[in-house]
Amino acid sequence: MADDSAIIQVESVTKIYDGRTVLDKIQLDVKNGETLVILGGSGSGKSTLLRLMMGSILPDGGDVVIMGKSLKNMTDTELTDYRKSVGVLFQSAALFNSMSVADNVALPLREHTDLSEDTIEIMVKIKLELVDLREHADKMPSELSGGMKKRAGLARAIALDPKILFYDEPSAGLDPYTSAEIDKLIIDLNQKLGVTSVVVTHEMDSAFRIARRMVLLDRGKFVVSGSPEEIHDSTDPLVRQFVYGLLEGPLTERRKAGGYLSDLLGKTESSTR
Amino acid sequence: MSPLAPFTFLRTAAIDAVDLLGGIGLLLRDTIGSAKQALFGKRGRRISWANLWEQMVRVGVKSIPIVSLVVFCIGAILALQMAPILRDYGQVDKVANVIGVAIFRELGPLMAAIVLSGYAGASIAAEVGAMVVSEEIEAMETMAISPVRFLVLPRVLATTIMLVCLSALADIMGMLGGMVIANLFLHIEPIKYLRNTFQPLKLMDFFTGLIKAGVFGVIISSLACYLGLGVKGGATGVGQATTRTVVLTIVSLIAVDLLFTAAFYFLEL
Numbered sequence: 001m002a003d004d005s006a007i008i009q010v011e012s013v014t015k016i017y018d019g020r021t022v023l024d025k026i027q028l029d030v031k032n033g034e035t036l037v038i039l040g041g042s043g044s045g046k047s048t049l050l051r052l053m054m055g056s057i058l059p060d061g062g063d064v065v066i067m068g069k070s071l072k073n074m075t076d077t078e079l080t081d082y083r084k085s086v087g088v089l090f091q092s093a094a095l096f097n098s099m100s101v102a103d104n105v106a107l108p109l110r111e112h113t114d115l116s117e118d119t120i121e122i123m124v125k126i127k128l129e130l131v132d133l134r135e136h137a138d139k140m141p142s143e144l145s146g147g148m149k150k151r152a153g154l155a156r157a158i159a160l161d162p163k164i165l166f167y168d169e170p171s172a173g174l175d176p177y178t179s180a181e182i183d184k185l186i187i188d189l190n191q192k193l194g195v196t197s198v199v200v201t202h203e204m205d206s207a208f209r210i211a212r213r214m215v216l217l218d219r220g221k222f223v224v225s226g227s228p229e230e231i232h233d234s235t236d237p238l239v240r241q242f243v244y245g246l247l248e249g250p251l252t253e254r255r256k257a258g259g260y261l262s263d264l265l266g267k268t269e270s271s272t273r
Numbered sequence: 274m275s276p277l278a279p280f281t282f283l284r285t286a287a288i289d290a291v292d293l294l295g296g297i298g299l300l301l302r303d304t305i306g307s308a309k310q311a312l313f314g315k316r317g318r319r320i321s322w323a324n325l326w327e328q329m330v331r332v333g334v335k336s337i338p339i340v341s342l343v344v345f346c347i348g349a350i351l352a353l354q355m356a357p358i359l360r361d362y363g364q365v366d367k368v369a370n371v372i373g374v375a376i377f378r379e380l381g382p383l384m385a386a387i388v389l390s391g392y393a394g395a396s397i398a399a400e401v402g403a404m405v406v407s408e409e410i411e412a413m414e415t416m417a418i419s420p421v422r423f424l425v426l427p428r429v430l431a432t433t434i435m436l437v438c439l440s441a442l443a444d445i446m447g448m449l450g451g452m453v454i455a456n457l458f459l460h461i462e463p464i465k466y467l468r469n470t471f472q473p474l475k476l477m478d479f480f481t482g483l484i485k486a487g488v489f490g491v492i493i494s495s496l497a498c499y500l501g502l503g504v505k506g507g508a509t510g511v512g513q514a515t516t517r518t519v520v521l522t523i524v525s526l527i528a529v530d531l532l533f534t535a536a537f538y539f540l541e542l
Contacts, residue, residue: 054415083417094412097404108416110317 007032007067007164007196008053014061015048015220022048024220025062030164035190035197037207039242040217041251046200047168049217053198054166055082067163084112087157087195091169093149095141101128101152102137108159127155131185147178154185158193165189167199171206183209204243208232216242293521297499300421304429304495307422318422325427332393332428333435337442340388344443347380348372348450356459366461369451369469376447377474382436382482383530385443386489389436390522394497397428398518401501402511410502425498433490440486444479481542485533492529493522 006029015023022045030036030053040046051057052064055071064071066082074082095104105124109115115123128134131151141149150170157165170186171179183206190197190210201207207214208228215225216239224231224239231243241249275281311320351372359365401424404410413420448470455461461469497518504510536542 056411056415080417083415086415088412088415090408090412092408094408096409096412097407107418111416111418113317114315 005032006030008198009065010049010053010062011065012062013049013052013059013064015045015052015057016060017048022220023052023059026217026220026222028215028222028225030196030198031213033190033194033196035186035199035210035212037211037214038198038200038217039202039204039207039214040200041202041242044217045220046217050166050168050198050200054086054088055079084108084160085162086164086166087160087162088166089150089153089157089168089170091172093141093153095144095149095152095156097141100138100140101133101144101155104141104152105156105159108156112160123159124155127159128152130158130189131155145178147174147181150174150178150182151185154182154189158189158195161193162195164196164198167197167201169201169203170199171201171203176205179203179206180209182206186210204245218242293499296503297495300425300499300502301429301491301495303419303421304425307419307426311422311426320422320427320430325431328427328431329435331396332389332431333439336389336392336435336439339392340385340439340443341446343388344376344381344384344447345450347384348376348447348452349454350450351375351380351447352451352454352459365459366465366469368455368459369461369466370473372451373448373470373474374478376451377444377478377482379482379530379534381443381447382440382486382489383526384447385439385486386436386493386526387523389432389439389490390493390526391519393432393435394493394518394522395515397432397494397497398501399511399515401428401498402504402514405502405504406507406511420502425495425502428498429491429494432494433487436490436493437483437486440483444482477542481533481537485530488529488533489526492525496522496525 008028008030010026010028010030013023013026014021026045026049028049038046038049048057052059052071053066055064055066055074058072067085069078069082095101096107099107102121102124105127106120109120109123113120124137125134128137131154133148133151133155136144136148136152141152144152165186167186170182174182186197186199187210189195197210199207199210211228213226214228214231216223216231218238224234224236226234231239234240234243238250240246241251310318313319352368355368355371356365359367359371401410404424410420410424413423448467451470452463452466455466456463500514500518500521504514
């Protein structure tokens, strides 16, 4: 269950790629044990924010404080220890295609523990049972369906009993039923194992099912933060357009005003030169 | 076009070359650094012999027929090219001496390496590049598993070991190619051919060839891994990395071969 202490503090973080500000002074606390959903359209900066919290990239301004330690000042050993204490479910599941499902789950255990092969085998079975994949342990990733790959990726992510789980678009490319199954797993893992979950998604059904708290990111800034009910009842036009998938609203206005006329005129000017 | 364009081009090319060499240097430093853990580290992190063997089969064993065929043909071509010139001097039986030196010192290792750059280099670059695209490398890093120890080291080791073995095989096949032509068309007895082959050769010639082959193996595999790990932009990026690997390895192999030959010449090895 969530308590009020923050496990990750994103403090005024800025991230710039090729001169473009992807994250602009973002301030965010992830509380211990909560399930936080980060919403946002394509290119809103949500995946970058997730990678910053995972310790994969460093901020250009501000800092990320993880369990009381500044990401910027972490030594290699501290960063390795942090990585061992988190699990990540990638958008493509990122299973190692040359290894069986069981070997994928066993890999972090073989690398980071001194457990015997027999113990590792039992632990792999336990993890696979949690995601309902025990009978598919010997299959290769190419033999699995999209949903099964995600579940196998999840089993690997929880192999080392992480404190924090990061999910990058967990329901992307899945049918509604499989997507609901993955959502249920996310909720179960949060409740059964007490892990803190940070989920990046743009699937609203899934977001409302799993979230305790939601934030909406747009062009590198937070638009709104609150409980699912608060987001649901929000009167902010941008939030309403995103949440309800409306065809008219600030997002469409922005696209229309995206310099189309000057783009056309600019081209005419250069062609007549 | 600006009059400075050629200089700008040269400057960019020089920066790219330094960037590439530096990158490969750092990758090799990390690979050597990871060898200690992979050989003597804790059980779970040690290099898997099954994995190394799998790579060796992929890189080396499967390329045996093509390397054999190519170097056999080179031996045969050399015999046919050399015979008329040597006949003018009444020394046609010396064809074996010429082929022996050319194959053992030079063409055996080089041709085996060139075949392997297309065969193993391209496949390693494509494989590692595809792993970057499918987020496998990022997954490995977030699990605090070193891709250098886990992926690069076994590939560098496998390619180096197999190229040394293939080079020895290429030496034999090149000699056989020459011998077949010499026997069929130049009427030189195989025994005489063999005697003439080994008459000017020193054991050192065989070993310098193998040393070259080892270095060529490191070049092919480290370039392929480096370019594969640097893939950006999906399937197109994988294709580009594969092509660059083949082109750059062939250029570097020949450049390094020249350096070796010059060094051996001046050291009188």
